[in-house]
Amino acid sequence: DAGVIQSPRHEVTEMGQEVTLRCKPISGHDYLFWYRQTMMRGLELLIYFNNNVPIDDSGMPEDRFSAKMPNASFSTLKIQPSEPRDSAVYFCASSFRGLAFFGQGTRLTVV
Amino acid sequence: AQRVTQPEKLLSVFKGAPVELKCNYSYSGSPELFWYVQYSRQRLQLLLRHISRESIKGFTADLNKGETSFHLKKPFAQEEDSAMYYCALHPYNAGGTSYGKLTFGQGTILTVHP
Numbered sequence: 001d002a003g004v005i006q007s008p009r010h011e012v013t014e015m016g017q018e019v020t021l022r023c024k025p026i027s028g029h030d031y032l033f034w035y036r037q038t039m040m041r042g043l044e045l046l047i048y049f050n051n052n053v054p055i056d057d058s059g060m061p062e063d064r065f066s067a068k069m070p071n072a073s074f075s076t077l078k079i080q081p082s083e084p085r086d087s088a089v090y091f092c093a094s095s096f097r098g099l100a101f102f103g104q105g106t107r108l109t110v111v
Numbered sequence: 112a113q114r115v116t117q118p119e120k121l122l123s124v125f126k127g128a129p130v131e132l133k134c135n136y137s138y139s140g141s142p143e144l145f146w147y148v149q150y151s152r153q154r155l156q157l158l159l160r161h162i163s164r165e166s167i168k169g170f171t172a173d174l175n176k177g178e179t180s181f182h183l184k185k186p187f188a189q190e191e192d193s194a195m196y197y198c199a200l201h202p203y204n205a206g207g208t209s210y211g212k213l214t215f216g217q218g219t220i221l222t223v224h225p
Contacts, residue, residue: 031211042217043155043197050211091155093213098143098201100213102155 006092006103013110018080021106024073025094033100034067034077035091043091049075082110113138115200117216124188125224132183132219134172134198142200144174144181147215149195158196159183168192188223195220 005024013019025032033048047057052069060067064083069075079086087109093102114137124130136142146158159167161174161181172183181198198216 031213033213035215043215045212045214048212056212093155095211095213098145098211098213099157099160100145100199101157102147104154 004092004094004101004103006090006106008106009104011106011108013082013108015083015110016081017110018078019082019086019108019110021077021079021090021092021108023075023077023092023103025075025092026096026101027073029094029096029101031095031100032069032075033093033095034075035093037089037091037105046077079108082108084110086110113142113200113202113212113214115198115214115216117196117198117219119219120217121220121222123222123224126190127187130185130188130192130221130223132196132198132221134181134183134216136179136181136198136200138179138200138202141203143203144172145199145201145213146170146172146181146183147197147199149197149218151194155197188221190223190225193221193223 007022030051034046036044046059047067049069067077089105089107091102091105093100116135118133144161147155148158149155159172170185172181174181195218197218200214
Protein backbone atom coordinates (compact mmCIF):
# COMPACT_ATOMS: atom_id res chain seq x y z
CA ASP A 1 0.00 0.00 0.00
CA ALA A 2 1.30 3.47 -0.87
CA GLY A 3 0.02 4.94 2.36
CA VAL A 4 -2.36 7.87 2.70
CA ILE A 5 -2.26 9.95 -0.45
CA GLN A 6 -3.19 13.60 -0.52
CA SER A 7 -3.50 15.96 -3.44
CA PRO A 8 -2.48 18.52 -4.31
CA ARG A 9 0.75 18.86 -2.31
CA HIS A 10 0.71 22.63 -2.70
CA GLU A 11 -2.13 24.97 -3.53
CA VAL A 12 -1.96 28.71 -3.99
CA THR A 13 -5.26 30.44 -4.58
CA GLU A 14 -6.80 33.85 -4.43
CA MET A 15 -9.12 34.93 -1.68
CA GLY A 16 -12.72 34.06 -2.50
CA GLN A 17 -11.90 31.07 -4.64
CA GLU A 18 -13.08 27.55 -3.91
CA VAL A 19 -10.43 25.07 -2.79
CA THR A 20 -10.81 21.29 -2.76
CA LEU A 21 -8.35 19.05 -0.99
CA ARG A 22 -8.35 15.33 -1.67
CA CYS A 23 -7.42 12.28 0.33
CA LYS A 24 -7.13 8.58 -0.41
CA PRO A 25 -6.92 6.58 2.84
CA ILE A 26 -5.19 3.27 3.35
CA SER A 27 -7.35 0.39 2.20
CA GLY A 28 -9.09 -1.34 5.11
CA HIS A 29 -8.85 1.58 7.51
CA ASP A 30 -12.19 2.47 9.07
CA TYR A 31 -11.46 5.97 10.34
CA LEU A 32 -10.46 9.06 8.40
CA PHE A 33 -9.40 12.36 9.94
CA TRP A 34 -8.80 15.84 8.57
CA TYR A 35 -6.39 18.03 10.55
CA ARG A 36 -5.15 21.56 10.08
CA GLN A 37 -1.66 22.53 11.22
CA THR A 38 -0.51 26.09 11.89
CA MET A 39 2.29 27.55 13.97
CA MET A 40 -0.17 29.36 16.18
CA ARG A 41 -2.67 26.58 16.86
CA GLY A 42 -0.66 23.43 16.29
CA LEU A 43 -2.58 20.40 15.02
CA GLU A 44 -6.35 20.88 15.04
CA LEU A 45 -8.86 18.12 14.33
CA LEU A 46 -11.42 19.43 11.85
CA ILE A 47 -13.63 16.42 11.24
CA TYR A 48 -13.47 12.65 11.31
CA PHE A 49 -15.37 9.83 9.66
CA ASN A 50 -16.05 6.24 10.70
CA ASN A 51 -16.92 3.88 7.86
CA ASN A 52 -17.56 6.88 5.60
CA VAL A 53 -19.99 8.50 8.06
CA PRO A 54 -19.09 11.88 9.60
CA ILE A 55 -18.90 11.43 13.37
CA ASP A 56 -17.67 14.75 14.72
CA ASP A 57 -17.35 17.97 12.75
CA SER A 58 -17.15 20.27 15.75
CA GLY A 59 -13.65 21.30 14.74
CA MET A 60 -14.72 22.70 11.39
CA PRO A 61 -14.11 26.42 11.85
CA GLU A 62 -16.96 27.83 9.80
CA ASP A 63 -19.66 26.98 7.33
CA ARG A 64 -17.17 27.78 4.61
CA PHE A 65 -15.60 24.40 5.37
CA SER A 66 -17.23 21.14 4.32
CA ALA A 67 -16.02 17.56 4.03
CA LYS A 68 -17.34 14.47 2.34
CA MET A 69 -16.47 10.81 2.16
CA PRO A 70 -18.53 9.31 -0.65
CA ASN A 71 -16.81 5.94 -0.37
CA ALA A 72 -14.17 4.11 1.63
CA SER A 73 -11.34 5.16 -0.67
CA PHE A 74 -11.88 8.88 -1.08
CA SER A 75 -12.54 12.01 0.92
CA THR A 76 -12.57 15.72 0.15
CA LEU A 77 -12.26 18.87 2.23
CA LYS A 78 -13.69 21.94 0.57
CA ILE A 79 -13.30 25.59 1.49
CA GLN A 80 -15.65 28.01 -0.20
CA PRO A 81 -14.94 30.90 -0.26
CA SER A 82 -11.31 30.73 0.87
CA GLU A 83 -9.73 33.44 3.03
CA PRO A 84 -6.09 34.28 3.82
CA ARG A 85 -6.50 32.99 7.40
CA ASP A 86 -7.20 29.54 5.96
CA SER A 87 -3.55 29.30 4.94
CA ALA A 88 -2.12 26.23 6.66
CA VAL A 89 -1.02 22.67 6.08
CA TYR A 90 -3.97 20.30 5.92
CA PHE A 91 -3.33 16.68 6.82
CA CYS A 92 -5.48 13.67 6.19
CA ALA A 93 -4.98 10.56 8.28
CA SER A 94 -6.58 7.14 8.29
CA SER A 95 -6.57 4.64 11.10
CA PHE A 96 -7.46 1.10 12.09
CA ARG A 97 -7.67 0.03 15.75
CA GLY A 98 -6.27 3.36 16.88
CA LEU A 99 -3.12 3.29 14.76
CA ALA A 100 -3.11 6.33 12.49
CA PHE A 101 -1.11 7.01 9.35
CA PHE A 102 -0.81 10.47 7.88
CA GLY A 103 -0.61 11.79 4.37
CA GLN A 104 2.07 14.20 3.22
CA GLY A 105 -0.26 17.12 3.69
CA THR A 106 -1.47 19.91 1.43
CA ARG A 107 0.15 23.29 1.97
CA LEU A 108 -2.55 25.84 1.23
CA THR A 109 -1.74 29.49 0.67
CA VAL A 110 -4.58 31.93 0.16
CA VAL A 111 -3.47 35.32 -1.13
CA ALA B 112 -13.97 14.46 26.81
CA GLN B 113 -10.30 13.70 26.41
CA ARG B 114 -7.48 16.19 26.50
CA VAL B 115 -3.74 15.97 25.86
CA THR B 116 -1.38 18.59 27.22
CA GLN B 117 2.22 19.12 26.22
CA PRO B 118 3.39 21.93 28.49
CA GLU B 119 6.55 22.80 26.56
CA LYS B 120 6.20 24.31 23.12
CA LEU B 121 9.98 24.53 22.67
CA LEU B 122 12.76 22.39 24.14
CA SER B 123 16.46 22.82 23.44
CA VAL B 124 19.25 20.49 24.51
CA PHE B 125 22.82 19.81 23.51
CA LYS B 126 23.90 16.67 21.72
CA GLY B 127 24.52 13.85 24.16
CA ALA B 128 22.31 15.33 26.88
CA PRO B 129 19.23 13.53 28.18
CA VAL B 130 15.89 14.74 26.93
CA GLU B 131 12.36 14.41 28.28
CA LEU B 132 9.28 15.63 26.47
CA LYS B 133 6.31 15.88 28.77
CA CYS B 134 2.80 14.72 28.03
CA ASN B 135 -0.18 14.70 30.38
CA TYR B 136 -3.65 13.53 29.54
CA SER B 137 -7.14 13.51 30.92
CA TYR B 138 -9.64 10.83 30.08
CA SER B 139 -12.04 8.90 32.30
CA GLY B 140 -11.73 5.60 30.45
CA SER B 141 -8.79 3.49 29.31
CA PRO B 142 -6.72 5.35 26.78
CA GLU B 143 -4.08 4.24 24.38
CA LEU B 144 -1.23 6.73 24.14
CA PHE B 145 1.09 7.45 21.23
CA TRP B 146 4.01 9.64 20.32
CA TYR B 147 4.22 10.93 16.76
CA VAL B 148 7.21 12.73 15.25
CA GLN B 149 7.28 15.21 12.40
CA TYR B 150 10.61 16.03 10.80
CA SER B 151 10.93 19.29 8.93
CA ARG B 152 8.19 19.64 6.30
CA GLN B 153 7.35 15.94 6.39
CA ARG B 154 4.29 13.95 7.40
CA LEU B 155 3.63 12.92 10.95
CA GLN B 156 4.81 9.38 11.62
CA LEU B 157 4.31 7.08 14.53
CA LEU B 158 7.23 6.90 16.92
CA LEU B 159 5.87 4.91 19.86
CA ARG B 160 2.68 3.41 21.22
CA HIS B 161 2.43 2.54 24.88
CA ILE B 162 1.11 -0.97 24.40
CA SER B 163 4.22 -1.92 22.43
CA ARG B 164 6.57 -1.08 25.28
CA GLU B 165 9.49 -0.86 22.88
CA SER B 166 12.31 1.56 22.25
CA ILE B 167 12.42 3.32 18.90
CA LYS B 168 15.48 5.37 17.89
CA GLY B 169 16.53 5.26 21.54
CA PHE B 170 13.26 6.81 22.74
CA THR B 171 11.08 5.22 25.41
CA ALA B 172 7.82 6.26 27.03
CA ASP B 173 6.02 4.78 30.00
CA LEU B 174 2.35 5.23 30.71
CA ASN B 175 1.86 6.39 34.29
CA LYS B 176 -1.85 6.06 35.02
CA GLY B 177 -1.49 7.51 38.51
CA GLU B 178 0.01 10.73 37.19
CA THR B 179 -1.86 10.48 33.86
CA SER B 180 1.39 11.05 32.04
CA PHE B 181 3.21 9.56 29.07
CA HIS B 182 6.54 11.35 28.95
CA LEU B 183 8.98 10.64 26.12
CA LYS B 184 12.59 10.11 27.11
CA LYS B 185 15.97 9.57 25.51
CA PRO B 186 19.20 9.32 27.51
CA PHE B 187 21.48 10.81 24.85
CA ALA B 188 19.97 13.19 22.32
CA GLN B 189 21.27 13.33 18.75
CA GLU B 190 21.09 16.20 16.26
CA GLU B 191 18.84 14.12 13.99
CA ASP B 192 16.27 14.00 16.80
CA SER B 193 15.44 17.64 16.12
CA ALA B 194 11.77 17.63 15.12
CA MET B 195 8.24 18.35 16.28
CA TYR B 196 6.87 15.73 18.67
CA TYR B 197 3.18 15.16 19.27
CA CYS B 198 1.59 13.14 22.03
CA ALA B 199 -1.76 11.60 21.11
CA LEU B 200 -4.57 9.79 22.88
CA HIS B 201 -6.95 7.20 21.49
CA PRO B 202 -9.92 6.56 23.79
CA TYR B 203 -11.52 3.26 24.73
CA ASN B 204 -14.54 2.90 26.96
CA ALA B 205 -14.88 0.45 29.86
CA GLY B 206 -16.15 -2.22 27.53
CA GLY B 207 -13.07 -1.94 25.35
CA THR B 208 -14.85 -0.26 22.46
CA SER B 209 -12.81 2.28 20.57
CA TYR B 210 -14.24 5.75 20.17
CA GLY B 211 -11.89 6.32 17.28
CA LYS B 212 -11.19 9.98 17.89
CA LEU B 213 -7.45 10.58 18.03
CA THR B 214 -6.65 13.68 20.05
CA PHE B 215 -3.26 15.38 19.79
CA GLY B 216 -1.41 17.71 22.10
CA GLN B 217 -0.11 21.02 20.84
CA GLY B 218 3.30 19.58 20.08
CA THR B 219 6.84 20.24 21.31
CA ILE B 220 9.59 21.42 19.01
CA LEU B 221 12.81 19.73 20.04
CA THR B 222 16.10 21.26 18.95
CA VAL B 223 19.31 19.38 19.58
CA HIS B 224 22.37 21.61 19.31
CA PRO B 225 25.79 20.24 18.28
